Amino acid sequence: AQTVTQSQPEMSVQEAETVTLSCTYDTSESDYYLFWYKQPPSRQMILVIRQEAYKQQNATENRFSVNFQKAAKSFSLKISDSQLGDAAMYFCAYRANYGGSQGNLIFGKGTKLSVKP
Amino acid sequence: KAGVTQTPRYLIKTRGQQVTLSCSPISGHRSVSWYQQTPGQGLQFLFEYFSETQRNKGNFPGRFSGRQFSNSRSEMNVSTLELGDSALYLCASSLGVSGAQETQYFGPGTRLLVL
Numbered sequence: 728a729q730t731v732t733q734s735q736p737e738m739s740v741q742e743a744e745t746v747t748l749s750c751t752y753d754t755s756e757s758d759y760y761l762f763w764y765k766q767p768p769s770r771q772m773i774l775v776i777r778q779e780a781y782k783q784q785n786a787t788e789n790r791f792s793v794n795f796q797k798a799a800k801s802f803s804l805k806i807s808d809s810q811l812g813d814a815a816m817y818f819c820a821y822r823a824n825y826g827g828s829q830g831n832l833i834f835g836k837g838t839k840l841s842v843k844p
Numbered sequence: 845k846a847g848v849t850q851t852p853r854y855l856i857k858t859r860g861q862q863v864t865l866s867c868s869p870i871s872g873h874r875s876v877s878w879y880q881q882t883p884g885q886g887l888q889f890l891f892e893y894f895s896e897t898q899r900n901k902g903n904f905p906g907r908f909s910g911r912q913f914s915n916s917r918s919e920m921n922v923s924t925l926e927l928g929d930s931a932l933y934l935c936a937s938s939l940g941v942s943g944a945q946e947t948q949y950f951g952p953g954t955r956l957l958v959l
Contacts, residue, residue, distance in 0.1 A: 760944045771847070772934065772950040779945065818887065824944035831877060831900050832936075832948065834887035 729754040733835035748804045750819030758824040767815040814842045848951035862923040867935035875940025876918040881932040894940045
């Protein structure tokens with residue numbers, strides 16, 4: 728069975744600084760996607776960034792980037808120039824790719840990120 | 845384009861009752877997935893519906909069921925409620941045709957409290 732582990736229940740960062748959130752996963756599949764989702768307090772969960780397992784190049788989305796280490800099954804999220812609006816729960820998620828069909832998202836337990844002004 | 849909507853937003857029930865939650869996906873999306881979020885277990889997948897058919901199912905007891913209508917709106921039902929069913933229930937919609945790369949768009953959730 729696939730699992731996703733986030734070892735940091737809480738993290739804190741100073742505004743304008745950089746923070747890295749860790750995620751490891753376990754799977755025997757070779758074709759899958761990894762995601763980071765953000766869930767602000769009392770607001771809807773939104774996708775931050777996604778990474779395809781077959782792509783060696785790390786995904787980036789503005790201030791958000793990932794460090795994808797497929798052999799180590801590691802998928803960390805780096806947030807640069809942190810802003811107060813980045814404060815939220817961050818979930819790492821995995822989804823196997825079964826061709827036309829799609830497996831369900833498997834989530835880690837989340838990391839609560841606080842941003843200090 | 846309107847986002848994913850869920851009704852009701854909050855619900856209080858007592859043990860033994862049943863409850864029905866509703867989810868309206870983004871227009872054009874044919875896949876609706878349901879997740880249960882609790883502090884202890886985190887986010888757990890319940891089931892996915894695509895074109896009125898259950899395409900995927902998580903590891904939940906038979907008290908949890910769902911359905912999807914021809915307009916892609918989905919409902920989930922929980923019968924014989926237990927205290928442990930207290931949770932935030934999230935639904936997510938996607939096109940459902942492009943595999944695992946598709947973005948799932950989440951609704952605001954329905955917070956269920958079972959007393």
